[in-house]
Amino acid sequence: MPVLPTAADVADAARLIAGVARRTPLLTSHELDAVTGGRVFLKAEPFQRTGSFKFRGAYNRLARIPEDRKAVGVVAMSSGNHAQGVATAAQLLGIRATILMPKDSPALKRERTAAAGAEVVLFDRAKDDREAMARDIAASRGAIVVPPYDDFHIMAGQGTVGREIMEDLGAASLSPDTVLVCCSGGGLLAGIALAVSEKAPQAKIYSVEPEGFDDHARSFSGGERVANERRTGSLCDGLLAAMPGELTFAVNKPLVAGGLVVSEDEVRSAVAFAFRELKLVIEPSGAVPLAALLAGRIDVKGQVVAAVVSGGNVDPALFAELIA
Structure with missing residues (x-):
């Protein structure tokens, strides 16, 4: 049985990367809260070094x-x-x-x-x-x-996103009810699930994926890893892994409540919303949690919600098309 990381390993990663990786902000939007009926905090990883959580x-x-x-x-x-x-x-x-x-x-x-x-x-x-x-x-x-x-240390490192979310919400005397995370192979989801579940075991954590590439949603539903039929064909170029990772799914299966799926049009709308209302550049892959909120894929009325905006490395021509 492979050794899996724990919340303690996420804490160790946080110590190692401190001063090298950037601590990214939690952003809020009155417009987003009005649309969702919740209190939404967006973890803005486009501000991370290299433009993403990776x-x-x-x-x-x-x-x-x-x-x-x-x-x-x-x-x-x-x-x-x-x-x-x-x-x-x-x-x-x-x-x-x-x-x-x-x-x-x-x-x-x-x-x-x-x-x-x-x-x-x-x-x-x-x-x-x-x-x-x-x-x-x-x-x-x-x-x-x-x-x-x-990978053990990759998952632990990505988990520092969740650790920062919990620290910053805690500083405001808040705790998340729902956490939404974009998902490809599941490393970010696994690390965040470890960090969040340690401090807020009642929080419900969801993967979010583009339609046609919803291997995590189907894997959580069926209880075992399943693969996508296609390898290409989505705006979300960073979310096209063939299937959940073996190690990541072992971490995620007991900690994640389920998976949400969004359409390409909903992703487009989310990218445009982020630019228009938040003045934030998000790549399509990083916009899927926001898309799920805007499209009402989950009811978060009255809840404290953390959604990870995972990156901003979008092709300029595509971005111009998406926000037009």
Whole structure:
């Protein structure tokens, strides 16, 4: 049985990344509260280093590589945000990074990954086995594979998002009734679930996914991991994992209340709402929890709600189209 992280490991990650990762704000909106009937707090990870929460887990993982192993380098696979997180963490720690990225990932994400000093290797999301490609590259170089979500220290690092939510709400003498988290492989969800459930075991935590890629919602409903039929075909390029991670699902299954699903049009509306009402740039993948609230996918009247806005790395042309 694999060893899984705990809330204590999230606390340890928070200590390690302090002063390197940014502590991001909880934002409020009278307009959003009026629409939902709840008291909503948005955890704004677009303000995180590299523009998404992924830097937290990447730095927590890479900083734990022993000094005598750093010279072999790391290999990661990502549609963009994990790529940028690993590349930037590797640059800060003096580690060579090779990143496998889908050919259809946003150009901005590929460019920023390369700008951080990483070697970018492109693959076809629909045809290629990125895990096998990563293993082959790692084996040929003796490098360390850094998964995007199914990793002890990655999950613990991402959990610092939830730890900060609980600390900031606690400072205001509040506790969340509901927590909404976007979901791909489940690493962010797992880390947040650990941090939130320790301090607020009564809180209901939900994954949020785009329609057609709702593997977590279906997995929670059925009690076991199930896969998506498609690998491509959504605005939410960062939420297209084939199925929940083995380790992440082991953490999430007992802690998460269920999964919500939103449409592409609801995601578009959420991106536009965030820009119009919050002056916040959100990528589609990061907007799905907000989309679920705006579309009434869950009733939060009278509740304290925390929703994670996970990143802001959106292609400028696409963003202009979404907010037009």
